[in-house]
Amino acid sequence: MSPREFPMIHVLHENPDWFGPFQAAFEAAGVPYREWLLVDGVLDLDEAPPAGIFWSRISASAHTRGHGLSKDYTRSVLNWLDAYGARTVNGRRTIELEMSKVDQLTRLRAQGFDVPRTRVVVGTHLLVEAAQDFATPFITKHNQGGKGLGVQKFDSAAELAAAIDAGLYEEPEDGISLLQEFVVAATPQVTRVEIVGDEFVYAITADTARGGYQLCPADACAIDPSTGALLMPPGATILPEAGQQIFALREGFEKHPIIDRYRAFLRAEGIEIAGIEFIETADGRLVTYDVNTNTNYNAQIEAAAPESGPGAIVAYLAGLLAEAYPAVPAVAGA
Incomplete structure (x- = not known):
């Protein structure tokens, strides 16, 4: 079997700084994978895709890293994959939801969620x-x-x-x-619910006094990429200190009724991996405001969580790979 024919997980992304936790999870589980950086490139529409499962985690903020072509390159790649019947995770529909807050809010509202005016x-x-x-x-x-x-x-x-x-x-x-x-929170925090393959992984809270409006949980988001200094996020009222954690596990959240509603929303939209954020307001509302389809994870949360987010993703993808290619020798960790 040639390398092109050997089934593996193809990870479509554009930011290597965010990939470390996923690389570690793939390698720990022994699951074959390939990074496909959609920054620029050549796509032959007459050539069939390689064997495997294709997981897209392109970010709406790609243009801030000089990757303004990534979203349209991704659209082209996902169209090509769909045309050949390839199995994608967070596929063609998902890229539109990731790139548009309007798309997110209108779809959430259509399913009965309270969203910001x-x-x-x-x-x-x-x-x-x-x-x-x-x-x-x-x-x-x-x-x-x-x-x-x-x-x-x-x-x-x-x-x-x-x-x-x-x-x-x-x-x-x-x-x-x-x-x-401007949604006034009952306490200065938001909650993010992580879901992989229709299963709840965990929920985290983010301290908005220190995190402001920039609540990306990836460790790379907390520092200036050129100086390595801690960033004062926009909207923050307290400067984060070295070693200070703005994220925390939300304990005892697994039975909250919003989880099943979020799972149903993701199923309806064809999204398999996501983190959804909400605010509990001072006047008693639960306001959903963001759907992250290229979800990242925080190292300190991962160390304390009962289950790993990247680990759950790799296990899910490995299961899809084994299901699609049953004749291939068993994948470790699947």
Whole structure:
């Protein structure tokens, strides 16, 4: 069997800094894998895909790392894989949900979730006008987001106008901004629910006083990539200190009724791996605001958790591989 014909897990991504925990999990389980960096490249549509399972974890924030071509390259690759009947995990539909907060919020609302009141603005020149009769305070957010992109809090339309005039409003990658209600949390934290293969893995809380709007749990997100210094995230009110953890396991969460609702949502959308975030508000609401389909995991949480997130993903992918290629010698860990 040639290397191209040997079935393996093909991981479609664009950021090696986030891949370390997954690499370790693949190697610990003895599951064959290949990284496919979708930054640039050549795709032969007349050539069939290699054997295996294809897991896409392209991020909506890829353009912030100089990978502005990744989302469209991924769309092309996933279209090609679908045309040949390849088995994808977080496939073609998922990339659209990952790249659009509007897509996420409209789909969540359609399934009955409480989501933040949101006004979609195409073109920054219309933002101030759209904010004139919007309840205050409010936040702005990029439609194609991740890592808190474009999230700023304003107390009035005039304050927003002044920020735009001063060049302090960052243009969104796709030209679409969201005006969104400022959801007041009962305590300064949000909860993120991790689901793999329709199974709940664990839930974590994130301290928004120290994490602000940038609540990516990957360890690489906490430091400046050029200096290695701790970052003061946008929206944070307390500077994180070295060794301080803003994430914690949410103990006793496994029976919370929102888990089954999130599982049903992901099944309906064809999403197999995701982290979904919500806020419990001061007035008693449970507001779902973000679906992360390229979910990352935090090392300190992983050390304390009863089950590993990357480990659960690798076990799930290995099971799919064994199911699709039963004639191939058993994969370790499957």
